[in-house]
Amino acid sequence: xxxxxxxxxxxxxxxxxxxxxxxxxxxxxxxxxxxxxxxxxxxxxxxxxxxxxxxxxxxxxxxxxxxxxxxxxxxxxxxxxxxxxxxxxxxxxxxxxxxxxxxxxxxxxxxxxxxxxxxxxxxxxxxxxxxxxxxxxxxxxxxxxxxxxxxxxxxxxxxxxxxxxxxxxxxxxxxxxxxxxxxxxxxxxxxxxxxxxxxxxxxxxxxxxxxxxxxxxxxxxxxxxxxxxxxxxxxxxxxxxxxxxxxxxxxxxxxxxxxxxxxxxxxxxxxxxxxxxxxxxxxxxxxxxxxxxxxxxxxxxxxxxxxxxx
Amino acid sequence: xxxxxxxxxxxxxxxxxxxxxxxxxxxxxxxxxxxxxxxxxxxxxxxxxxxxxxxxxxxxxxxxxxxxxxxxxxxxxxxxxxxxxxxxxxxxxxxxxxxxxxxxxxxxxxxxxxxxxxxxxxxxxxxxxxxxxxxxxxxxxxxxxxxxxxxxxxxxxxxxxxxxxxxxxxxxxxxxxxxxxxxxxxxxxxxxxxxxxxxxxxxxxxxxxxxxxxxxxxxxxxxxxxxxxxxxxxxxxxxxxxxxxxxxxxxxxxxxxxxxxxxxxxxxxxxxxxxxxxxxxxxxxxxxxxxxxxxxxxxxxxxxxxxxxxxxxxxxxxxxxxxxxxxxxxxxxxxxxxxxxxxxxxxxxxxxxxxxxxxxxxxxxxxxxxxxxxxxxxxxxxxxxxxxxxxxxxxxxxxx
Ligand SMILES: Cc1ncc(C[n+]2csc(CCOP(=O)(O)OP(=O)(O)O)c2C)c(N)n1
Ligand code: SF4
Numbered sequence: 001x002x003x004x005x006x007x008x009x010x011x012x013x014x015x016x017x018x019x020x021x022x023x024x025x026x027x028x029x030x031x032x033x034x035x036x037x038x039x040x041x042x043x044x045x046x047x048x049x050x051x052x053x054x055x056x057x058x059x060x061x062x063x064x065x066x067x068x069x070x071x072x073x074x075x076x077x078x079x080x081x082x083x084x085x086x087x088x089x090x091x092x093x094x095x096x097x098x099x100x101x102x103x104x105x106x107x108x109x110x111x112x113x114x115x116x117x118x119x120x121x122x123x124x125x126x127x128x129x130x131x132x133x134x135x136x137x138x139x140x141x142x143x144x145x146x147x148x149x150x151x152x153x154x155x156x157x158x159x160x161x162x163x164x165x166x167x168x169x170x171x172x173x174x175x176x177x178x179x180x181x182x183x184x185x186x187x188x189x190x191x192x193x194x195x196x197x198x199x200x201x202x203x204x205x206x207x208x209x210x211x212x213x214x215x216x217x218x219x220x221x222x223x224x225x226x227x228x229x230x231x232x233x234x235x236x237x238x239x240x241x242x243x244x245x246x247x248x249x250x251x252x253x254x255x256x257x258x259x260x261x262x263x264x265x266x267x268x269x270x271x272x273x274x275x276x277x278x279x280x281x282x283x284x285x286x287x288x289x290x291x292x293x294x295x296x297x298x299x300x301x302x303x304x305x306x307x308x309x310x
Numbered sequence: 311x312x313x314x315x316x317x318x319x320x321x322x323x324x325x326x327x328x329x330x331x332x333x334x335x336x337x338x339x340x341x342x343x344x345x346x347x348x349x350x351x352x353x354x355x356x357x358x359x360x361x362x363x364x365x366x367x368x369x370x371x372x373x374x375x376x377x378x379x380x381x382x383x384x385x386x387x388x389x390x391x392x393x394x395x396x397x398x399x400x401x402x403x404x405x406x407x408x409x410x411x412x413x414x415x416x417x418x419x420x421x422x423x424x425x426x427x428x429x430x431x432x433x434x435x436x437x438x439x440x441x442x443x444x445x446x447x448x449x450x451x452x453x454x455x456x457x458x459x460x461x462x463x464x465x466x467x468x469x470x471x472x473x474x475x476x477x478x479x480x481x482x483x484x485x486x487x488x489x490x491x492x493x494x495x496x497x498x499x500x501x502x503x504x505x506x507x508x509x510x511x512x513x514x515x516x517x518x519x520x521x522x523x524x525x526x527x528x529x530x531x532x533x534x535x536x537x538x539x540x541x542x543x544x545x546x547x548x549x550x551x552x553x554x555x556x557x558x559x560x561x562x563x564x565x566x567x568x569x570x571x572x573x574x575x576x577x578x579x580x581x582x583x584x585x586x587x588x589x590x591x592x593x594x595x596x597x598x599x600x601x602x603x604x605x606x607x608x609x610x611x612x613x614x615x616x617x618x619x620x621x622x623x624x625x626x627x628x629x630x631x632x633x634x635x636x637x638x639x640x641x642x643x644x645x646x647x648x649x650x651x652x653x654x655x656x657x658x659x660x661x662x663x664x665x666x667x668x669x670x671x672x673x674x675x676x677x678x679x680x681x682x683x684x685x686x687x688x689x690x691x692x693x694x695x696x697x698x699x700x701x702x703x704x705x706x707x708x709x710x
């Protein structure tokens with residue numbers, strides 16, 4: 001595993017000067033991923049904040065070959081690139097010893113929702129690539145609409161807090177579980193506050209020949225109504241409350257990478273964010289209780305699976 | 311060696327197998343496809359070539375047509391020679407990606423086996439699918455016969471990859487009528503095809519050139535978007551000459567002549583039908599019949615619909631008195647089919663314009679016979695006499 005010094009000494013492949021908001025979780029995630037291999041990387045990105053914020057012509061933040069083709073198909077696009085790589089090697093148009101890594105990036109909207117089919121197809125076909133979902137829990141680029149990853153209770157522009165409905169009424173889809181059901185060689189959840197764990201996971205994923213997956217919580221000051229300087233802290237609390245457990249599944253064995261000594265109450269995480277403000281009204285207390293109950297159950301389930309084949 | 315010697319000229323193949331055979335001879339780097347009737351057998355046949363090692367292509371059996379075109383885009387941007395095939399709903403599902411393929415100037419070649427669009431569900435031929443994609447920046451070639459489908463696929467590779475174009479090309483043939491009926495045709499030997507298309511020469515930056523990183527599909531704000539689209543439009547303007555040049559070269563090796571269109575008995579014709587694809591064959595029989603009766607009728611068969619050869623079409627129709635444009639698709643403008651409105655517009659610059667009518671025919675595989683064409687010719691000759699058009703836009707081959 002790389003030390004922080006080694007990592008910071010590496011060439012920066014994701015240039016500064018991009019137009020993502022200050023405090024956005026995406027840049028540190030992308031930066032760290034691109035530093036997690038010695039080999040050249042080609043990336044494909046779904047439509048969303050990452051794409052729009054990094055590629056306004058004639059500028060680009062990408063010091064690597066990069067493509068954005070549409071919203072729902074970053075996994076299909078990388079499938080084509082990775083296949084071309086194998087085809088051209090086979091035909092001698094690329095040197096046989098040239099090793100290139102492939103990464104697809106998508107937001108939760110482009111991954112959990114509209115892009116799920118393309119992701120599932122690409123995983124099933126066993127292309128050799130890493131899929132990174134930066135999960136900020138809503139369609140941020142189009143103005144904070146709910147996605148199937150939006151947490152229970154959150155106030156978004158399409159699940160607003162109204163007179164009769166107090167925010168989003170469904171729990172989030174568990175995409176990591178769905179990906180694991182594809183029997184991929186490696187899948188994990190990570191967080192940018194724990195760079196070591198994230199780097200370790202990206203290194204592992206990128207070293208594997210086959211489809212791998214990282215679901216990474218990505219704080220969004222704009223959509224979460226949070227202070228930019230608190231983003232990393234908020235990510236940490238998400239992990240300490242077990243809202244966002246850090247775990248990995250390697251060759252079918254599930255391992256919980258971090259077990260908080262003392263699991264914090266979900267309230268601690270909710271109260272840091274404006275999108276959950278209404279949950280603290282007396283008549284909405286049932287929502288916090290329901291949320292906590294859900295988290296407890298999921299965390300118990302995960303602990304039960306720890307060390308076991310899934 | 312003469313052209314005849316290099317070709318095998320008594321090969322009985324269906325349209326789809328002829329397309330697959332051309333693909334085998336082209337041996338593209340990557341094929342990504344998803345099945346849909348009536349284009350399915352193209353990919354089935356090609357898959358067996360892959361399984362038998364007859365080609366070294368990497369086949370991506372994607373989970374949808376949207377992903378098929380997305381994977382084609384990724385592979386083409388990575389510097390591979392890429393092909394696919396689809397029809398109808400499949401093409402409709404690709405719609406978003408068709409624009410991205412042409413916008414990124416990727417020379418992808420796709421066979422479109424024409425089929426009607428839902429609803430109601432119908433698997434038979436009409437041109438609603440490819441006509442729906444007509445404004446997506448793809449070159450469109452239409453094939454009358456199995457021979458033409460084969461020849462168009464081979465030429466499409468050269469057209470798409472031409473350095474002045476870098477445009478994706480769609481080769482259309484009629485579902486079932488051409489795709490599933492067996493015809494005798496001439497196929498080249500493999501070396502001739504290889505020689506004609508040449509090694510793939512990259513004319514655009516590749517994503518796999520990691521030493522020279524390139525961005526594909528960036529955000530273009532109002533200060534740059536229109537320039538990129540203008541370049542696409544200019545490539546389309548250049549395409550006419552490229553298609554003509556490639557056809558000339560193709561004639562040298564095949565002995566078969568192709569142009570932007572085919573004129574059949576047009577030189578002294580008073581009345582003409584304009585019609586594309588397999589229905590042109592039926593119409594030729596009607597022309598012959600009418601000619602036997604001493605009536606001066608002819609046929610114009612556009613081969614290239616995108617770019618639209620408006621000058622050549624106007625030239626071919628300038629001495630005709632009455633013209634019927636038969637569309638195997640409607641544009642529901644209440645004014646005529648897509649081919650009709652473009653042809654009518656092409657004639658505008660002429661000092662003396664023919665009378666012109668729009669007739670929609672054959673939707674969803676409805677039979678179009680020699681007698682249908684004869685009736686149209688008779689109507690056209692009446693229009694020529696009276697100078698009067700009763701109905702500008704109408705359907706034929708409909709039960710009434
Ligand atoms: C087919 C299609 N539908 C809708 C859109 C509009 N759109 C662009 S980005 C986006 C949301 C992206 O959300 P997410 O994937 O979560 O990424 P984020 O913006 O949060 O980074 C939407 C709905 C689109 N580009 N394409
Ligand atoms: S809206 Fe949110 S996800 Fe998008 S750039 Fe801003 S902080 Fe990042």
